[in-house]
Amino acid sequence: MAIDAEQVRRIAHLARIGLAADEADRYIGDLESILTMVERMHAVNTAGVQPLAHPIDVTQRLRPDVVTEADQRESYQSDAPAVANGFYLVPRVVE
């Protein structure tokens, strides 16, 4: 399974993970060996098999449409990296 630097950069961008140049090189080799192991999956005949997302055959529960959560903004924001007036702060996105 061949992976190139461009593919690693593309995946890292999709995952929003910044990679230094030497780090990207390291992940090329790692991903190649992982995907080579994963390829063994293709030896299994799965013709006509339905994909399984959940191991237990249950249907999703419904609940009454009522408010169950109390307002915990203060508690949740007390550990946030940067907040002001109840808002989370990020670098300016609109000039």
Next chain:
Amino acid sequence: MTTMPDTLGKAAKALASGQISSRELVSTCIARIDAGRHLNAFVSIDAERALDAAAAADRRPPAERGPLNGLPIAIKDIFCQSGVRTTAGSRMLEHWRAPYDAAVIERLTAAGAVLLGKTNMDEFAMGSSGENSHFGATRNPWNENHVPGGSSSGSAAAVAAGMAPAALGTDTGGSIRQPAAFCGLTGLKPTYGRVSRWGMIAFASSLDQAGPMAWDAADLALLLNVMAGVDHRDSTSVDEPVPDYTASLTTSIRGLRIGLSADLLGDDVDADVRATVDASRKVFESLGATIVPVSLPTALAGVPAYYVLAPAEASANLARFDGVRFGHRCADPQSLEDLYLRSRSEGFGTEVKRRILTGTYALSVGYYDAYYLQAQKIRRLIRDEFLAAFSNVDAILAPTTPSPAFALGEKTDDPVAMYLQDVFTIPANLAGIPALSMPAGMSGGLPLGVQLLGPHFGEAKLLQLAHAFQQATDHHLRRPAGVPA
């Protein structure tokens, strides 16, 4: 100090008879944690908080005492505990304090348990050796140059070193059973949906399950009685009656049918592991169980399927760590994009990034069908093969690991060699079935485990089989040098 009861069962008796107080028990645990700092089993300890809880348990009127009143328990640092630093072994959450209790923490606390502290783990539960923690590797109390297994590395080491009579772990691909096997403990991954995942930091949500780790099956039953049950805050929690796991422990196993699969005893299994499975089979036969061959032809394709599904789910779950709402944020971000890229790059360790990248690749356009869907189809084949086997047997006996605990550093440069450690534990997670590992032999001074796998919600029978095995053998009574039995 040597008089401290080493199991929950013995400790509960000693507390009930007034031989010892919870405060004495907890003080001894804290002293041992302190003496064993070099093992790096704990990430956070709040001795004062634990001693206060113990004193409260001692003062509690007998009528108000829950089934775990005053019993000390160590908690894997993946469970949110209100006001307590909860790191998941990651730099990303190094300074994060959980704003609420996980469901299992609520249940343990309500039952009177004393929470000792938070145990070390592979970052976000991704690892099979305990070496992927931002807070450093944990050492195996049986041989400090070896790994304790992972990802519930600190929980396993803490119990094996006598720092706690029991601990909580989580198991996504073997993270309770493999460290239990490497540290000579008994550990249970319950059925998917048996124990609430609410407040447990997510790795792969269709596979993650919390469970107990202790010396013996009787202690696991005591803990599962408290942990199991429906919780509407976890939409995958199943509303299935919870039996009294302790009450059924001593039921005879005569006439039970145990499956043995050649598919789970391939050439890559150590001779000592094979001999241990064989010796365990003979013990079960001597206790009146019947051994029946079963076929699980797709089980070994579980590793490749898992290393698509688990990273895919992880890549989605870990998207929440964005440097905005909680966790690590890079210094002086130049733009929102820069904030995301650097916060995540700095906050996550190598293995976590490796899995996020693998999962993102598997889910990306052009690869989804070949990877993700193929893995989900294999998942169905594996589950259906187990269900077919359980129409004919009560449980399946298998190795837990291909070999005993390996040396620290031995596999850190080869991710695939590390992943293959989970070859026998992963199938149960994919199928959502319960599986227990118990000590069953030794190899080169290190413990070996065997697994018992059961049908969905079949925990009672697994515990019953393990208890019968432990009444007839002494593997679960072995302790590392220097740890009093």
